[in-house]
Amino acid sequence: MGDLYNILFSEVNLVLTILLIVLILYWLVTMIGGIDFDLDFDVDVDVDASPAMDMSTGMEGGNMDFQDISNAEVNQEDVVGKRRRPLKWWQVFLIYFNFVGLPFMFTFTFWIFIWWFMTALTTSITYSYDNVFGFVIMLAAMFPALIVTKIFTTPFKGFFKNLNKDGDLPIDYLGRKALLLSSISADKMGNAEVKVEGSTMSVYVKSLNGEALPYGSNVLIIKRSPDHNFYLVQLYND
Structure with a gap:
């Protein structure tokens, strides 16, 4: 048990371990208390895309809040075949790895967990959890963790696409x-x-x-x- 603690809270794994603990607490509080955390981070979107995309463009001020991104539904066909201008690299990144199209925190938690697991396992096997080589492993594991995250989260798109952000059936906004x-x-x-x-x-x-x-x-x-x-x-x- 002592060795496991030393590995998980070593210099290499400390940041990911703490971040994972925070995410676990977030989901526990959300599930038990039913609290809706309104995270309002602004992401500048100034690309002029077609109306078929949920990452709307042409908005005055070009602002899209964190909650919009976390719940937006964007299909691959919308990105590849219907846009009028190319998306920026970070927009393609978010869409490709399912940070858009699924609730952001859902995909983000998957990614951090997989990244943490890969790093902790590899550094424990190579005994590099407390040296420079371990930091190299941690940074390198970020990218395969993204790929694994995409593979594991893609099947959930069918589940989430007909739900709103609270997990209920879509709301009828007409006439409101x-x-x-x-x-x-x-x-x-x-x-x-x-x-x-x-x-x-x-x-x-x-x-x-x-x-x-x-x-x-x-x-x-x-x-x-x-x-x-x-x-x-x-x-x-x-």
Whole structure:
């Protein structure tokens, strides 16, 4: 037991071990307490992609929060065959390794666990968990861990694609009032905030008739796009 402790909390494995413990605590608290952690990290997205992609582009300010990315659904066909401009390398990275298309924390936890397991196992076998060679192994294990993560998480796409972020059936937003979080006009896509049964949801929207709708406007959700990736809205008149 002492040897195992020394390996897992050695200089090489310490960071991954602590990170894995934090992730385990995160999932335990989430499952037991039913707490929804609203992680609001901004990721700049300025690529002009087609509406078929959930990683919407052409949004004013180009901001997509962490929660959007963690729940976005992007198919490989949408990325390869329907885009008008190339995606940036980090966007391709997130999509290819299932950080987009599955809940972000789900894929991230898989990756950290596999990376940690590979590193801990290899450094224990080679007795390199407390020297420079062990750090080389840890860094090198990052990439095969990504590949294994993609293999193991891909089957879960069919399970998650018909669920919303809370694990329930998709919500019907049609006919609901929403608050614009970005200005939209013509084909420009933006975000809108919708309150459903006390919960606040974020959806992608476009102007129904192409008219300019400024930030902060109250809009009415009229219909859903044929690809089910955004909604068409018009100005809401009280």
